[in-house]
Amino acid sequence: MQNSTVHPYIPNTVPSVIEEMLAVTGASSIEEFYEDIPQSLRVKGLLNLPEPFLAEAELEEHVTGLLNKNRSTREVISFLGAGVYNHYVPSVVEEVINRSEFLTAYAGEPYEDHGRFQALFEYTSMMGEMLNMDVVNVPTYDGMQATATALAMAGRITGRSKIIVVSDVNPDLLSKVTDYVRSHTELVFVPTVNGLVDTAALAAQVDDATSAVWIQTPSFHGALETSGQAIADLAHEFGALLVVGTDPIAYGSLTPPADWGADIVCGDIQSLGIHQWFGGGRGGFIAVHDDPKFVMEMPSRLFGLASTSVEGEYGFGDVAWDRTSFALREEGKEWVGTAAALWGIAAGVYLASMGPTGMADLGNTVLARTAYAQQQLAAIDGVELGDSAAHFREFALDLSASGKTAAEVVTALRARDIEPGVAIGEHGLLVCVTERITTAHIDTLVSALTDFLKEK
Amino acid sequence: MALPVSPKPAHRRFHQARWDEPIIFELSTPGERGILVSQAEPAAVEALDGIEKQLSSLRRSSAPALPELAQMRVVRHYLRISQENLGADFNVDIGQGTCTMKYSPKVNETIIRTPKLSELHPMQDEASLQGVLEIFWRTEQAIAEISGMHSVSLQTQGGSAAIWANISMIRAFHESNGEGQVRDEVITTIFSHPSNAACAKAAGYKVITLMPDANGYPDIEALRAAVSPRTAALMITNPEDTGIYNDKIREFVEIVHEVGGLAAYDQANANGILGITRASDAGFDLCHFNLHKTFSTPHASGGPGAGASAVSERLAPFLPNPRIEKTDAGFTVNYGGEKSIGKVAPFFGVAPNVVRAYAWIVALGASGLRQVAEIAVLNNNYLLALVRQIPGASAPYAEGKHRIEQVRYSWQGLFEDTGISSEEIGIRMSDYGMHYWTSHHPYLVPQPFTLEPTESYSKSEIDEYVAALAQVATEARENPELVRTAPHNQTVHAIDHDDLDDPARWAITWRSYQKKYFSGAEAQLAEEPVSVG
Numbered sequence: 001m002q003n004s005t006v007h008p009y010i011p012n013t014v015p016s017v018i019e020e021m022l023a024v025t026g027a028s029s030i031e032e033f034y035e036d037i038p039q040s041l042r043v044k045g046l047l048n049l050p051e052p053f054l055a056e057a058e059l060e061e062h063v064t065g066l067l068n069k070n071r072s073t074r075e076v077i078s079f080l081g082a083g084v085y086n087h088y089v090p091s092v093v094e095e096v097i098n099r100s101e102f103l104t105a106y107a108g109e110p111y112e113d114h115g116r117f118q119a120l121f122e123y124t125s126m127m128g129e130m131l132n133m134d135v136v137n138v139p140t141y142d143g144m145q146a147t148a149t150a151l152a153m154a155g156r157i158t159g160r161s162k163i164i165v166v167s168d169v170n171p172d173l174l175s176k177v178t179d180y181v182r183s184h185t186e187l188v189f190v191p192t193v194n195g196l197v198d199t200a201a202l203a204a205q206v207d208d209a210t211s212a213v214w215i216q217t218p219s220f221h222g223a224l225e226t227s228g229q230a231i232a233d234l235a236h237e238f239g240a241l242l243v244v245g246t247d248p249i250a251y252g253s254l255t256p257p258a259d260w261g262a263d264i265v266c267g268d269i270q271s272l273g274i275h276q277w278f279g280g281g282r283g284g285f286i287a288v289h290d291d292p293k294f295v296m297e298m299p300s301r302l303f304g305l306a307s308t309s310v311e312g313e314y315g316f317g318d319v320a321w322d323r324t325s326f327a328l329r330e331e332g333k334e335w336v337g338t339a340a341a342l343w344g345i346a347a348g349v350y351l352a353s354m355g356p357t358g359m360a361d362l363g364n365t366v367l368a369r370t371a372y373a374q375q376q377l378a379a380i381d382g383v384e385l386g387d388s389a390a391h392f393r394e395f396a397l398d399l400s401a402s403g404k405t406a407a408e409v410v411t412a413l414r415a416r417d418i419e420p421g422v423a424i425g426e427h428g429l430l431v432c433v434t435e436r437i438t439t440a441h442i443d444t445l446v447s448a449l450t451d452f453l454k455e456k
Numbered sequence: 457m458a459l460p461v462s463p464k465p466a467h468r469r470f471h472q473a474r475w476d477e478p479i480i481f482e483l484s485t486p487g488e489r490g491i492l493v494s495q496a497e498p499a500a501v502e503a504l505d506g507i508e509k510q511l512s513s514l515r516r517s518s519a520p521a522l523p524e525l526a527q528m529r530v531v532r533h534y535l536r537i538s539q540e541n542l543g544a545d546f547n548v549d550i551g552q553g554t555c556t557m558k559y560s561p562k563v564n565e566t567i568i569r570t571p572k573l574s575e576l577h578p579m580q581d582e583a584s585l586q587g588v589l590e591i592f593w594r595t596e597q598a599i600a601e602i603s604g605m606h607s608v609s610l611q612t613q614g615g616s617a618a619i620w621a622n623i624s625m626i627r628a629f630h631e632s633n634g635e636g637q638v639r640d641e642v643i644t645t646i647f648s649h650p651s652n653a654a655c656a657k658a659a660g661y662k663v664i665t666l667m668p669d670a671n672g673y674p675d676i677e678a679l680r681a682a683v684s685p686r687t688a689a690l691m692i693t694n695p696e697d698t699g700i701y702n703d704k705i706r707e708f709v710e711i712v713h714e715v716g717g718l719a720a721y722d723q724a725n726a727n728g729i730l731g732i733t734r735a736s737d738a739g740f741d742l743c744h745f746n747l748h749k750t751f752s753t754p755h756a757s758g759g760p761g762a763g764a765s766a767v768s769e770r771l772a773p774f775l776p777n778p779r780i781e782k783t784d785a786g787f788t789v790n791y792g793g794e795k796s797i798g799k800v801a802p803f804f805g806v807a808p809n810v811v812r813a814y815a816w817i818v819a820l821g822a823s824g825l826r827q828v829a830e831i832a833v834l835n836n837n838y839l840l841a842l843v844r845q846i847p848g849a850s851a852p853y854a855e856g857k858h859r860i861e862q863v864r865y866s867w868q869g870l871f872e873d874t875g876i877s878s879e880e881i882g883i884r885m886s887d888y889g890m891h892y893w894t895s896h897h898p899y900l901v902p903q904p905f906t907l908e909p910t911e912s913y914s915k916s917e918i919d920e921y922v923a924a925l926a927q928v929a930t931e932a933r934e935n936p937e938l939v940r941t942a943p944h945n946q947t948v949h950a951i952d953h954d955d956l957d958d959p960a961r962w963a964i965t966w967r968s969y970q971k972k973y974f975s976g977a978e979a980q981l982a983e984e985p986v987s988v989g
Contacts, residue, residue, distance in 0.1 A: 005827075007820065007824055007827060009559055009752075009816075009820070009828075009911070010824075010911045011912070011913065011914035011917075012911070012915055013827060013831060017914075017915050018831075018834065021834055021838040022834070024841050024842070025837045025840075027837065030834050033833045033837050033858040033859075034701075034833070034858075035858065036700070036703045036857065036858070037701055037729070037732065038703055040737075041705070041706065041734075041738055042737070043733060043734060043737070046731065047731050047822040047825065048601055049598055049602075049817070049821055049822040049825070050818065050821070052818055052819060052820055053819060054819070056563050059563060059815060060566065060567060063591070063818070064567055064570070066587040067587045067811070068572055068587060069586045069590070070572045070573070070585055070586065070587040070588050071572075071580075071581075071584035072575040073575050074575050080577040082579060083802055083803075084578060084579075084802070086577065090490070090491045092531055095531060095535075096538065098565070098569075099535065099538045100543050100545035100546070101538040101539060101542075101543045101545075102538055102541060102543065102757050103543065103754045103756055103757075104543035104544040104545040104546075105541050105543040105756075105758075106552055106555060106557060106755035106758060108541070108891050109883065109891075109893075110951055111883055111943045111948060111951075112541075112547075112886040112891060112943075113541050113757075114537070114541065114946070114948050115537035115538050115539065115540035115947070116758075118477070118479070118537045118540070119537055119757075121965075121966075122479060122480045122481075124965050125479075125480075125481065125965040125966035126480075126522055126523070128965035128968070129522050129966075129967060130522070133965075134964065134965055134967055134968035135968065136964070136965060139759070141617055141759075141801060142613060142802055143802075144799065145801070173799075175777075176798070176800065176801070179624055179797055179798050179799070183659055184660060224511070226510070226513050251516065252520060254511075254514045255513075255516050255517070268802075276574070276576060276577050276578075277573065277574055277576070277806075278573065278577070278585075278803070278804060279578035279807070280804060280809075280810075281574075281760075281807075281808070282613065282801075282802055282806075283760075292959040295962075301758075302964050304964045305955070305963040306951045306952050306955040306956050307951075308949040308950060308951050308952065309950040309952075310948075313948055313949060314479065315949070317951050317953065318956060319956045319957070319964055320956070320957055320962070321957075322957075328650075328897075329650045329653040329654060329663075329665070330653035330657040330663035330665075331657075332657075334655075334658045335616050335619075335650070335655050336616070336651075337614050337616030337617070337651050338614045338616070338748060338755065338758055338759045339613070339614055339758065339760075340613070340759040340760045341758035341759045342757050342758075342760060343760060345757060348480075349530065349534055352523055352530050352533075353491045353525075354491060354493070354522070355489055355523065355524045355525065356520055356521065356522045358491060358493050359519070359520060360516075360519055364496060365494055365495060365500075367511070368496035369500045371500065371503035371504045371506065371507050372502075372503035372504075390507050390511050414581050419580050419581070422579050436494070438494070439497045
């Protein structure tokens with residue numbers, strides 16, 4: 001029979017120990033410690049929760065049993081993206097981030113947590129190389145938060161309150177950004193032309209009240225913006241900032257936005273060595289140039305190198321701690337709290353393992369297979385590409401001419417163990433190709449889609 | 457003959473690992489690689505050739521200067537620096553008060569490392585997600601029961617993100633009643649987490665901060681004076697960082713309700729009251745929990761955390777989208793919700809943490825959760841009794857009262873006697889292998905330190921922590937230089953903070969460090985360069 005008074009997660013449940021401790025406190029019972037909580041606010045009896053799984057074996061079986069009802073993307077061919085990407089996670093990454101020293105650390109000082117500071121400094125440094133920027137934050141929650149914060153920063157830096165949204169933006173991201181900045185900022189939308197920024201329409205909108213022009217590249221539909229330099233020049237001409245939301249995974253082979261004039265670059269690092277986790281493995285990055293005007297508007301933690309009292313030794317610490325809400329409360333720049341540091345360490349291990357050649361290879365493989373998928377799918381009767389821009393990893397198909405809806409396609413192909421993409425609107429299908437998708441996988445999709453569209 | 461047992465040292469002999477590990481860029485050997493990548497097939501290369509012209513303006517001219525290392529060197533580097541890090545699995549981590557450091561059960565790590573969770577995409581066929589949706593739904597139900605609230609969302613990615621969701625819902629609620637413009641003030645207390653004030657400010661509110669009365673309780677008269685038709689909400693913690701339970705909490709909520717404001721309860725730190733009292737009992741409209749605190753998910757070097765937002769029935773329509781619903785046919789996702797504040801974070805939330813929290817809750821059940829609270833509170837009052845016996849340490853406010861799960865202590869007495877600060881004591885504590893944090897700003901309690909033993913630490917571990925504290929206090933009196941020059945047993949030595957605060961000197965990335973100290977401009981900056989390892 002289980003002794004229910006002793007739980008393995010709670011050492012001091014042994015009755016004699018409780019008595020000994022009570023004696024030291026001078027209290028006669030644990031109940032006495034709660035004397036300040038009025039009876040009218042007390043839970044009477046026990047909470048109404050299911051019976052616990054006390055034995056670890058039973059607990060594991062129960063939770064694993066529930067998880068086993070899922071079917072993972074490893075059991076089908078998955079072309080799902082739309083903000084969560086099925087990139088390969090090297091085993092090295094798992095080995096490092098599952099170490100207790102990293103997994104169970106928290107807010108230790110630079111002395112006892114030297115390793116955590118170093119790992120995160122190295123992460124931000126490697127991101128700096130990918131992005132060609134000198135300042136990168138310790139990860140905030142996710143790309144949505146990073147983007148919302150970057151745009152709020154632009155407002156504070158310029159003292160202006162109009163953001164011009166010029167790219168196709170993931171609707172979830174837009175929802176977050178709108179909620180976040182709406183108390184102080186107006187969003188103005190310039191629709192894209194053929195997937196890319198309409199620079200003429202932007203020129204008509206940008207003015208002295210503009211805080212930022214916001215580009216997403218790759219866009220929600222995976223389009224790569226090619227007029228970045230012109231857009232940056234236009235924004236800068238009016239004293240506005242160029243904020244670019246992106247995914248760093250492309251920059252082993254493509255020019256990072258800083259090279260064409262971005263002032264703030266932001267986005268998510270899920271692609272860099274973090275599993276899909278049902279959409280919940282995220283970390284947000286914000287990168288700026290080494291300009292105090294920008295740095296002091298960043299709310300997140302920034303880890304920097306420092307000298308120590310011993311020559312030849314690297315120390316680390318929080319850069320400009322007094323800019324954060326930890327020090328300033330409501331006078332701070334937004335807030336900072338527990339966010340996504342471990343994922344930053346994961347991304348660091350990932351970038352270190354890949355190296356420049358790995359990141360270049362990855363970028364080229366994804367570009368090539370994306371191009372192949374576009375070419376093959378667009379060759380199917382009734383299927384057209386959503387736009388003619390160059391794409392990285394994702395692109396939209398227009399199924400209008402096929403007589404089938406995107407939802408119908410998704411349902412039909414799921415029956416053939418293919419997740420063909422995310423339905424966007426009635427006839428749009430957002431297809432995602434990572435380096436885990438081969439031309440053989442793409443051929444399978446093409447053949448299944450061709451067959452289905454032929455069905456009456 | 458049995459081996460003789462060596463005498464137990466008075467204090468744990470500890471020395472942190474010191475590998476003199478270079479920054480990873482310094483380990484680079486051009487040409488080495490850590491992993492090989494799937495290569496494009498000829499047909500794909502041909503397709504890419506077809507669009508190269510389009511890409512011409514986008515092609516990177518030189519590769520990013522990432523380090524180049526063979527895989528085993530990557531492993532060694534990171535495992536060495538992992539050893540230079542003191543996780544909660546290694547030390548009696550009760551020195552991080554307000555943050556509820558507790559044991560993260562290992563079985564939960566085993567459970568989450570299945571592709572059945574890690575390789576799920578949130579937009580795949582609902583039928584293929586029934587397990588994870590059920591776990592989310594069950595966790596929401598459990599947290600609704602624990603808080604007494606009507607509805608729960610697990611979408612937010614940390615406690616402060618959940619505070620943001622609270623303020624965002626408060627704003628949307630008032631706007632839906634046509635009062636968005638009128639209600640522009642948020643009231644909070646100085647001992648609440650800084651993010652309550654900071655989030656309210658970020659949402660555009662004027663923030664009013666209540667100070668404690670002579671006994672350490674948030675001043676109820678100050679609250680009465682602060683409320684008005686402009687009050688949007690009260691955002692408060694109870695117990696606050698002092699560990700004193702505010703027995704007038706229901707009156708606080710009523711005072712705010714009387715003027716039409718809402719009351720949000722910061723329950724990041726609910727560990728001491730699980731199953732004892734609930735947000736709903738005090739009449740709160742919203743509350744949130746940190747799954748990485750109260751519900752044991754690992755703190756992960758500072759995240760990922762996860763938040764749970766719990767609200768009363770009238771606030772339920774404002775919760776973030778999407779919501780998970782249980783139907784006769786199984787679990788389904790409702791992406792709609794007209795009044796919803798929309799997305800606070802991507803998709804559903806930090807799934808691995810939700811599953812860990814669920815596993816923790818169902819491992820304990822109702823009686824186990826209550827036991828967690830009771831033992832945490834016993835441990836805390838036991839610790840309080842011991843710390844009070846250290847000369848120079850005190851626990852300001854509420855003299856003679858018991859505390860809930862933590863206490864904000866003060867070394868003011870010791871500081872006056874020796875000039876040794878709380879911060880210096882913290883650094884010296886690390887020499888004994890113990891983490892110690894001063895406290896949140898502002899330092900209303902002079903020379904503060906906040907300890908929170910939770911239910912996870914045994915009596916003997918608490919004794920050991922207090923013995924280390926007492927030892928450092930003795931050193932402060934007998935050999936203050938030893939404390940002042942700490943750390944002595946750590947990977948590194950005293951850090952120069954001027955390097956971190958001066959824009960001309962700070963180096964936030966390796967490239968920035970190289971440029972500032974070793975490029976053409978080095979003549980101006982190299983007066984006090986960081987030494988190269």
